[in-house]
């Protein structure tokens with residue numbers, strides 16, 4: 192009897208084992224992606240895609256060798272800083288996220304926005320979209336931002352969990368130190384955003400064709416080397432998915448290629464909202480036709496559009512902050528009101544189909560393939576990729592996870608029956624095949640769990656039968672029977 196009761200106790204204890212085994216075998220969201228969910232997104236402003244080959248860039252090339260590289264990233268029109276930075280973290284075109292330029296005017300708010308003023312801290316300009324740091328926080332995670340444009344603005348009443356108010360004079364090393372501190376703190380962030388102003392500043396100043404740009408690019412490569420060294424020191428390297436990209440490229444300008452609006456139009460007829468290379472023009476009341484007709488025939492290197500005629504491919508039409516007329520300069524041309532204005536040897540903002548406007552894109556980490564080169568992607572696809580890496584549900588966007596999932600180690604290229612993007616702006620936000628992947632894993636998990644339970648019971652019964660066996664070696668059915676009902 193004593194022996195029987197201790198066997199019963201052991202039986203009850205052992206009964207937990209199959210359930211624990213089954214629970215272990217059942218897939219959870221995190222077990223689907225064991226490498227998740229740490230992501231560090233780094234942007235070097237104005238890093239053109241081919242700067243990688245201008246001078247030796249061993250640290251960039253190391254990331255390419257041990258990670259992935261996309262040769263041509265089509266960013267969004269206009270190829271300016273603020274619109275593109277907001278696209279990277281929302282997956283939306285400028286007409287949808289509302290940051291249509293570095294300088295804009297909203298006729299309903301009756302407010303201006305300018306990179307050079309405090310207007311950028313006005314939440315109302317940003318709230319047509321929800322950036323990824325907020326979505327990440329709403330999912331219960333923490334985000335940290337070191338100077339990433341827009342991250343020190345209160346959007347939908349929220350700041351990133353950790354952030355640095357923008358201050359251009361703060362060195363790169365200090366920004367890196369903050370990011371690492373946040374990733375390794377007791378309540379760590381899982382999403383880091385790191386911004387650096389160059390090579391954009393020097394690209395404007397010197398022009399991308401200047402031999403002096405080589406030194407600037409080498410310096411950026413050293414900065415990347417420093418970041419990698421510090422990530423290794425903090426033991427984050429190898430567990431964190433690092434993405435290195437930029438907002439746009441840069442093209443060479445010349446004082447020989449200037450379009451001077453004062454030569455054609457009286458300033459009394461219009462207000463110039465945004466300048467080179469996309470002049471955003473707000474005609475004064477009753478002056479639209481005259482302004483348009485005059486500009487349309489002004490200069491062979493200036494293409495003038497009424498807002499409703501802006502090419503569809505630019506996705507730059509349906510927003511009240513896009514002015515009634517835009518005049519777009521050909522690559523390498525400047526639009527100014529008067530030649531006495533500041534001149535830059537390098538500029539960007541032109542047609543996003545021009546390769547010189549395209550930024551770099553590299554990534555390395557547990558989620559990414561090794562030594563893999565992809566020909567092209569859209570910058571709107573970065574957002575669903577980030578959401579996938581962070582395992583959060585994307586808000587509606589213009590990108591496609593399907594188009595970039597071949598960058599990932601675990602996701603073989605998949606196609607949907609209609610071949611269209613699985614993440615349209617107004618449609619579902621989680622690709623269908625991702626759910627399929629989950630249900631497959633669930634099925635396998637359940638099957639594996641059930642098999643383990645069955646195996647356990649077989650072993651358990653065998654064990655029980657043996658333990659109840661008299662020394663003589665014969666099994667007495669009366670002893671075994673009640674235990675089987677236990």
Ligand SMILES: [Zn+2]
Pocket residue numbers: 237272391392395539
């Ligand atoms: Zn710039």
